[in-house]
Amino acid sequence: MLRPPRRLPRPLRRAASAAPGPGRRLLLSTPIFYANGPPHIGHLYSALLADALHRHRGLRGAGPGRLSTGTDEHGLKIQQAAAAAGTSPPELCQRVSGLFRQALTQAAVSFTDFIRTSEPHHQRAVRHFWGALQDGGALYKGCYEGWYCTPEECFLPESQLAERRDAQGRPCKVSLDTGHQVHWTKEENYMFRLSAFRDPLRDWLRDNPGAIAPDPFYQRVLRWLEEDLPDLSISRERSRLQWGIPVPSDPTQTIYVWVDALVNYLSVVGYPETHGEWWPAAHHIVGKDILKFHAVYWPALLMAAGLPPPERIFVHSHWTVRGQKMSKSLGNVIDPAACIGQYTLDGFRYFLLRQGVPERDCDYYDEKVVKLVNSELADALGGLLNRSTALSINPSNTYPCFSESCFPKVLDYREAKGLGRVSAEDYELVASVASLPLQVASYFEGFQIYKALECIALCVRQTNGFFQRHKPWKLDRRDPAEQLWLDTIIHVTLECLRVYGMLLQPVIPHTADRLLSRLAVEPEERGLSNLTFLPRYDGKPCPFEGRELGPDTGVLFHRLEKPRQRQHQTETKKL
DSSP states (O other), X not given: OOOOOOOOOOOOOOOXXXXXXXXXXXXXXXXXXXXXXXXXXXXXXHHHHHHHHHHHHHHTTOSOEEEEEEEEOOSXXXXXXXXXXXXXXXXXXXXXXXXXXXXXXXXXOOOSEEEETTSHHHHHHHHHXXXXXXXXXXXXXXXXXXXXXXXXXXXXXXXXXXXXXXXTSOEEXXXXXXXXXXXXXXXXXXXXXXXXXXXXXXXXXXXXXXXXXXXXXXXXXXXXXXXXOOXXXXXEETTTOOSSOEETTEEEEEXXXXXXXXXHHHHXXXXXXXXXXXXXXXXXXXXXXXXXXXXXXXXXXXXXXXXXXXXXXXXXXXXXXXXXXXXXXXXXXXXXXXXXXXHOHHHHHHHXXXXXXXXXXXXXXHHXXXXXXXXXXXXXXXXXXXXXXXXXXXXXXXXXXXXXXTSOOOSOGGGOOOBTTBOHHHHHXXXXXXXXXXXXXXXXXXXXXXXXXXXXXXXXXXXXXXHHHHOGGGSOTTSHHHHHHHHHHHHHHHHHHHHHHHHTTTTSHHHHHHHHHHTTOOGGGOOSTTOOOOGGGGTOOOTTTTOBOXXXXXXXXXXXXXXXXXXXXXXXSOO
């Protein structure tokens, strides 16, 4: 196998958009989803993580942002799936891409760009990127042989294989990670000199310890880079794979589907002409199964093309169903549309983002969804709003006044023993909610949305405790002193609810909108950049005090019924 003389990776061209600070541009991206079958909750989870980050950033006024998603439409799997379905690859991709767009829209994913790799502008970008790799001496042609896994669209080393038996009982080799069967393949391909980028990749990661999060995945990539990094086959013989982008100037070869797919992050921002306005200010949200493609191959390819790696790669784990991996053969693949229909849009969004922990696999079952959503949205949050705005408690239907004499300020809540009717727990509540916006922002920044929601849920429980502890329904409003204390209890409760509604907007946008509208918080008052809590406690004016509440639209979030036995819709449905 002939190799060109080794060349050092070229210096990276930094773009102005990479400069940190407020007002800068940022691209958030999901993976582009493979168009060989309909969407499931794993796809939706990736998209919701990206959507919540995108919405949160917009509410903070952090600068121009884009959220890109789309479908990956080339490769052998799609060529085979189309043949099995008796249709052509373009027709299959058109249909499945439409299913993904529909599912993401139904889930209120606020994408700004939906890219399809079959689109001409993307194919032009891929051809240009290939040229940049070739011009930099990163490619050479040679014979390659190894175990190829069609479902994963990649060659696998022996260390990632296991011996199994196929459906006919014959011995075969399968991927250790996925169980997919592999086949020995020998062909002439273009090779990418990945081995030359081992040290540059290690330097990049050591200089940027936040480049891959959470940390266990960062450490995993560092361990990979301690091992040999063999050169990578990045084309397939066109006689085997017709459904893909031909290699420029060599019609006998098709560009490897993963190179084609990864370039979507550049083509979506105008590569090769205008990408500098956005790149490398990009945060990729990816599943752990495609970590190596995004954290090793993609940065190396970018370096070879003279471009810097993306700023950050956020990695999440997978969803199982009652402890089992989702699989067509088990019939347990969860259809997002069915879940949204059963649990409501915001209910299902809340469940996935509240229960999903990026560092470990999470388990799905119907009873868990119902229990969580009923407890935290219907009962705790919805019940609190209903009780604190009831006409029997607040007959004036206003945001009542706060009395500083009823709730005097203390310098340190940890030393407060309670003053008058105010208890130490009340001061602890005020301190918890006051610190909540910064806490939530920190967790969003660190890709720990579930922890942000955990903190909000804890504060909601504390507020319910505050309301229950002081029993405003027992106070006599004919007594002026009692009236002041009653109004103060309601004011504090509504202020807490306002903060929760604001912070929950990225996760449950429709429910948060109803909550804030009930509190008469105008659309222009819902940004997070200047969110303050209980200003009257600090002797400052409150713009909501005395304001008439918005219309009562009924129960904020209806309790879900206990799950009935239902058959999960699977990917085996006819496409």
